[in-house]
Amino acid sequence: MYEDYLKALLAPLRVYDLRPGTINGAELYALGKGFDGVSEQLDLTEREALTATAEDEGLSRREALFARRPAAFTPEERRAAIAALLQIDGDSLTPAAINRTLGGCGIRARAVEMGGGKLRVIFPEVAGVPAEFDQIQRIILDILPCHLEAEFYFRYLTWRECERAGYTWEIIEAAEHTWKSFQLAVPPET
Incomplete structure (x- = not known):
C-alpha cells in the first residue's frame, strides 16, 4: 500500500528507477512494508483507544477500572456496559438513571423505588433466580448508592396465573413438571 x-x-x-528488481524499487518496497506495519499498528491503537470501536484490549483495560466486570459478553454489550458505568455520578440516584445503568451493563433488571430508602430490583424477563445471579447481585450492589437498601425480587408462578392459564393437574402431569419446573412455568405476558 505505502510502496505504491x-x-x-x-x-x-x-530521478529514481522505480521498476521491480532495481535498488530504488527494493528500497521503496522495504520502506513501504515498514510504513504498512506502522499504519496497521496505528489503526489498531486508534480502534482500541475509543470505547465505541474497541474490540479486545481496549475493552479489557476499561473493564479493569471497575470493581466488577460487567455482565456482558459480546463486544457490543461490553461497550454499552462500559459506557453505562462511566455515566455513574452524583446525579445517578434516580430510579430512571439506575435503570439506564443496569440496562447498559447488560443486566435485564429494573429498579423500583419502594420509599423509605428502599429499592426493589426485579427481573421481569426471567422466572426464578437469573443465571449467574451472584455476579449480577455484586454488580448491582456496586452500582446502587450505598444509602439505599436493595431488595431482590424473583418471579415465580402464582395460583392466579395458573387459573388464568387454565392449568389442570392433567396438563401439569402431561408436561412432566417437577415442583421446581412448575414454579418457573410462568406464562408469557400478553
Missing part, C-alpha cells in the same frame, strides 16, 4: 504511494510520490521527479 511512495512510487506515485517520486515518479514525477524522474
Whole structure:
C-alpha cells in the first residue's frame, strides 16, 4: 500500500528507477512494508483507544477500572456496559438513571423505588433466580448508592396465573413438571 504511494510520490521527479528488481524499487518496497506495519499498528491503537470501536484490549483495560466486570459478553454489550458505568455520578440516584445503568451493563433488571430508602430490583424477563445471579447481585450492589437498601425480587408462578392459564393437574402431569419446573412455568405476558 505505502510502496505504491511512495512510487506515485517520486515518479514525477524522474530521478529514481522505480521498476521491480532495481535498488530504488527494493528500497521503496522495504520502506513501504515498514510504513504498512506502522499504519496497521496505528489503526489498531486508534480502534482500541475509543470505547465505541474497541474490540479486545481496549475493552479489557476499561473493564479493569471497575470493581466488577460487567455482565456482558459480546463486544457490543461490553461497550454499552462500559459506557453505562462511566455515566455513574452524583446525579445517578434516580430510579430512571439506575435503570439506564443496569440496562447498559447488560443486566435485564429494573429498579423500583419502594420509599423509605428502599429499592426493589426485579427481573421481569426471567422466572426464578437469573443465571449467574451472584455476579449480577455484586454488580448491582456496586452500582446502587450505598444509602439505599436493595431488595431482590424473583418471579415465580402464582395460583392466579395458573387459573388464568387454565392449568389442570392433567396438563401439569402431561408436561412432566417437577415442583421446581412448575414454579418457573410462568406464562408469557400478553
